[in-house]
Amino acid sequence: MDTRILVIDGDISLSTVLSDYLNSRGYQTHSATTGKEALDFLANVYCDLALVELQNVGMNGFDLIKELRHRNADLPIIVLTTRTDRESQMRAFQLGCDDYQFKPFSMDILIYRIEAILRRIRKREESKQRVFNLNGHQFDATRQTFDGEHLSGRESDLLLMFCRNEDEVVDRHRILVALWKEDNAFTSRSMGVYINHLRRFIEPAGYSLVAVRGKGYKLVFNG
Numbered sequence: 001m002d003t004r005i006l007v008i009d010g011d012i013s014l015s016t017v018l019s020d021y022l023n024s025r026g027y028q029t030h031s032a033t034t035g036k037e038a039l040d041f042l043a044n045v046y047c048d049l050a051l052v053e054l055q056n057v058g059m060n061g062f063d064l065i066k067e068l069r070h071r072n073a074d075l076p077i078i079v080l081t082t083r084t085d086r087e088s089q090m091r092a093f094q095l096g097c098d099d100y101q102f103k104p105f106s107m108d109i110l111i112y113r114i115e116a117i118l119r120r121i122r123k124r125e126e127s128k129q130r131v132f133n134l135n136g137h138q139f140d141a142t143r144q145t146f147d148g149e150h151l152s153g154r155e156s157d158l159l160l161m162f163c164r165n166e167d168e169v170v171d172r173h174r175i176l177v178a179l180w181k182e183d184n185a186f187t188s189r190s191m192g193v194y195i196n197h198l199r200r201f202i203e204p205a206g207y208s209l210v211a212v213r214g215k216g217y218k219l220v221f222n223g
Contacts, residue, residue: 002028003118004181006047008038008064009080010056018051018080021107027114034058039067044184046177047075049114052097054081054088062091069096076117080105132163135223137205139163146201154179158191159198162209162219172216 005022009015010033019029030047032038035057038050050068054061061081068077078099079092089100099113130141139146141163144156151159157179161170172191173183180187195209195217202209202219210218 002026003048004028004030004046005114006038006041006050007031008033008035008050008057009053010034010058011053018107022111025111035061035064035067038064039071042068042071042075043173044177044182046181048118049076049078051078051080054079054083054092062095065092065095065097074121076121078110078113078117080110129164130160134163134202135206135221137202149201151201152197154194155197158194159202162198162217166219166221169212169218170216175216 003026005027007015007019007022007029009018009031012031012033015031015033019031022029030041030045032041036059038057041047052061052065052068057064061079065077065079068075077097078101079097080101080103081088082103083089084102092100098117101110101113132139132141137147139159141156141160144151144153146159158175161175161178172188176183176187176191180190199209206221206223208220208222210220212218
């Protein structure tokens with residue numbers, strides 16, 4: 001699936017040039033001219049990384065970084081700005097940005113920095129537990145199997161989220177943006193279908209996927 005990057009910059013000319021360049025390098029981009037527009041977009045659509053200008057975004061750029069990090073602790077954030085003072089850099093990193101680049105910057109170097117951050121995230125995800133024992137029944141997310149029976153990629157990814165958060169409510173929006181990349185009526189119905197598919201596997205093992213009204217789902221052991 002394409003890597004989706006959100007470009008947040010009130011300078012439409014620069015944002016267009018940057019988005020066009022990223023698109024030419026195989027990325028999928030979306031541009032937001034204000035912080036509010038960016039936050040509204042991210043409430044419904046998944047992005048792999050955000051490029052953030054500290055100024056000209058209709059709100060305090062530091063408040064925007066703080067809110068982005070509050071809403072998604074894992075979203076990589078690269079600041080692109082003319083603010084070169086040490087205090088601004090320190091504050092941006094303290095609030096949760098992953099990189100800080102001065103304008104003007106090299107497009108090629110920016111690509112390397114984006115790839116370096118995404119590569120670290122992929123390695124971190126790959127290192128997490130992917131085989132689970134569910135009351136004597138084995139789920140292997142790498143092989144996409146449950147007791148040797150094959151699961152679809154979507155079923156496996158969904159069950160993996162629940163297993164890594166057993167006994168905790170997994171927010172429905174978090175599931176949709178992580179696996180379907182969008183939160184809307186169609187993707188919500190699709191998620192319901194896949195959850196019903198998973199129940200066929202986990203219920204004989206003594207587990208349930210409990211719907212928590214207004215929040216999401218929780219994997220629980222009934223034994």
